Amino acid sequence: MAGSTHSLSSSTMHEKTPVPAGAAVTSTDEKDPAHARAYSDNPDRDLERGTIVAGTDYDDDDDDEDDGSEKKKQPTTAATEPRDAKPGAGDPPAGGAAAPGPGSAPAGGDDFPDGGLQAWLVVLGGWCALFCTFGLVNCVGVFEQYYVNGPLRQYSSSTVSWILSVQVWTMIFSGTVFGRLFDNYGPRWLLWGGTVAYVFGLMMVSLSREYYQFFLAQAIVGSVGSSAVFNACMSSLVSWFSKNRSAAFGVMVSGSSVGGVVLPIMMTKLIDSIGFPWMMRAMAFMFLGLLLVACLTVRPRLAPRPRPFKFMEYVNNLRDVRLLVTIIGFFLFMWGMFLPFNYVLLQAEAAGTSPSLIPYLLPILNAVSIFGRIIPGIIADKLGRYNVMVFITFISALFCLAVWTPVKNTAGILVFMIIFGFSSGGFISLGPTCIAQISDIREIGTRVGTAFAIQSFGALTGSPIGGAIVSAQHGSYLGLQLFCGFSMLAGSIVLLGARFTQAGLKLVKV
Structure with missing residues (x-):
């Protein structure tokens, strides 16, 4: 030697x-x-x-x-520079994460497989999990329409929307806890425990009759289980891919879009034929089979590193300016993003859309978002994740203000849904990859959980605010559309600021 x-x-x-x-x-x-x-x-x-x-x-x-x-x-070799004991440029920032350069892989190991059988099995399992979890979230318009016209008709649309908003909030906010549990123990117990809780919650929805019963079963119990499952899958995938991470995420998250195509049609047909309770039970059994696939295929690449829970670790993450600004942008964008999913069916009814076409509006939106979740991810791996994120969030806001706002007929609604489905789909797939890009891979669960916790309040309050605006304007959707568009536009501008913190105004891959 x-x-x-x-x-x-x-x-x-x-x-x-x-x-x-x-x-x-x-x-x-x-x-x-x-x-x-x-x-x-x-x-x-x-x-x-x-x-x-x-x-x-x-x-x-x-x-x-x-x-x-x-x-x-x-x-075998030892050609290295002396190791200095003093903190230097290579030390992690105060937020606890390493500081990779723009577009570089995160710290925590550079031996990512970026493919192979096990890596793609994780993608398959994650696809099945996202079909069942966020695929159902993409159907909130069906629930809103059924509840307002059925068992909860005595409540306003704004009051009913709290069930669906808290459902999304619980799913996202619970990532704070489940992200840390993933870092400590890996995905196994999150997957199995989450599957049981999620299926049980759906079964309880089928037995619900009162507002509080729907709220507890759908917005709390089922959502906690759903959160455990999808957090385990997303955090596991991060450790298997680096250069192709956005593309892999896009493929996995496309499961939620496919769910958003299949499930609304299935739900509507089954409600008409066998009723809402048995529709929920049939869907729960189908989800059980798909989630078992996720439980058997999703594996972490890195061994977990158990350490005690410290609340200040979440706070310290926000000392990383890049992460803080990114999270603020995510919050603002999510404040408006779910409004078209929640209210487009009710708006279509008010616009005189044919009842035979209404059940297919959400599937159309979600079908387009399949391409929106895969194609931007592939481009992002080439041009930079933050670059593509800024572009697609701006396009979403622009078409919301320029196309959805003046819409008064069915044709206009369809055009908007096609454009919005593509652009908003990229936000879902690129969000975790942007955070992973500026994070230590061994702390990815905690840092993604921190981001989810904050942006979840956008999902929680956005739909009720939109419903209150519609009620205050006596059924007009103009105020809701403006709130949606300007919220997403503000999010896009803040995400541009997050890109600026990493590379300034340079035209480079970020």
């Missing part, structure tokens, strides 16, 4: 000692010099302690001793 051997005594094993370039690091085991070890079985931990040198490549000796002794690990 090139370079001299630099021996360290056991008393200095954990000190951050500068090592000249070309030198190898070993240590002498005082009890058994024949089995000297330079470091432990966890190179990442040794790197943090300073017992090995960053950039050194290590090979395992596959020749185990017959007496059961541990493997020897020998450095």
